Amino acid sequence: MSNKINTAFIGVNIIPMDNEEIIKDQTVLVENGIIKLIGSINEIEIDDDSFIVECNGKYLVPGLIDMHVHITGKKDLKLFLANGVTTVRNMWGYSGMIRSVFRFPNQLRMRERINERKLLGPTIFTAGPILEGSPPTNPFMPVVKTPNEAEKSVQKQKEVGYDFIKVYDNLIPEVYETIIKTAKKLEIPVIGHVPLKVGIDGVLKSGQRSIEHFTGYIDPDAATFTIPENEIEICAKKSQESEIWNCPTIVIWQKRVPFERLDEVADKNVLKLISRKVKIFWGLGLRSLNKSLTYKGDDYHGQIKNIGLKMVKALHDAKANLILGTDAGNPFVIPGFSLHEELSYMVEAGLTPFEAINMGTYNAAKCLNQLDNIGTINEGKRADLILVEKNPLVNISSLSKPLGVMVHGQYFSIEDLIVPGIMQEDPTVK
8 A cells, every 4th residue: 555645657558448549558647646647657757755556567447436336334445446446326325214223324424534535435426315106115215205295305415415316116207207307406416217107218308317227128027128129229229319327237136046045146255245234134135126026937047137138238239328337235246346247247248348348437437427537547537546467458357356456546456455354265256
């Protein structure tokens, strides 16, 4: 770990992610958390007190952005960083009863402490408490039944300081429309699910910023499409025209198993990562997920994956907006590790490694309206960076083994970020 203000990466191959290119044998000078200069060693003057990272032809990539997470504790933060995830979009601002019962963190306070450099972790952008209709999918979600309640809820979340409003499955159309209208007036984006009674066409026309888990396109409980399968390309084109962002989270459905089959999705090392309170929360989540499962076949994981990958490919071919996310914090979706699983699924869907990484760098930053700050390696941007041994544009799995991670301009070797007893054992989530 370096505590010095200035850092110089010397002899590094840069993958900037604003273009599909490799800029070879460069020096990158970081000062006060910002990329100050990029050029050859002969062009850049390096102060004697700078921390030097001798790269010898290794590869520098922008820090990854997980656009769908649920932060449950401080340990999550280090797991994200150890996997090169330097920014996250938190999708449920825990408050009230859920925080009291499970002692989950105040994510707004966590965001503030990270921004003030008083806590080590990825930059956090966070939604507020999920706005749900009746009956609530989860008993801890606040129910919004009327347009008046909707307007007040959006206003309160804006005043508190949340970055997004998240909508959910059972909102009725008039309440959903009020949420959209009020959020637009207050200039706070709306993200989340496609409410069942609004439907995919309604959401695509609404101005909602992003759709999570392909809700509205597919039914993960039945492992089937909700749109006519012969109209997938038509729907993908509508998505492209609407400019909405789509966050697939293929990985979450691969972890959906009964308790007696948990060995299919996690080994004993992974379980060491999880606190008792989170395991209890996971138990409730698994029961809810499995209770709503309507698919009757014995190949659920293969079926839902094939449907998800087909939808990814259709949206990609239509040039619709895609971002990378995992639903980390849900049962056996481990922070950081799961994003590399999701990257591999994107390649399996037919994207090139560059296109897959783009979802979790350039595209994610653009969706967050943060492209001036993060998402690419350019002078003047925040120094959130990953150093890896081999070229991830050839083999995307290279990203899953970072040699070092820089967040907010502070460099950590992977040894600095190891969780004792866990990470050196290279746990895998099957």
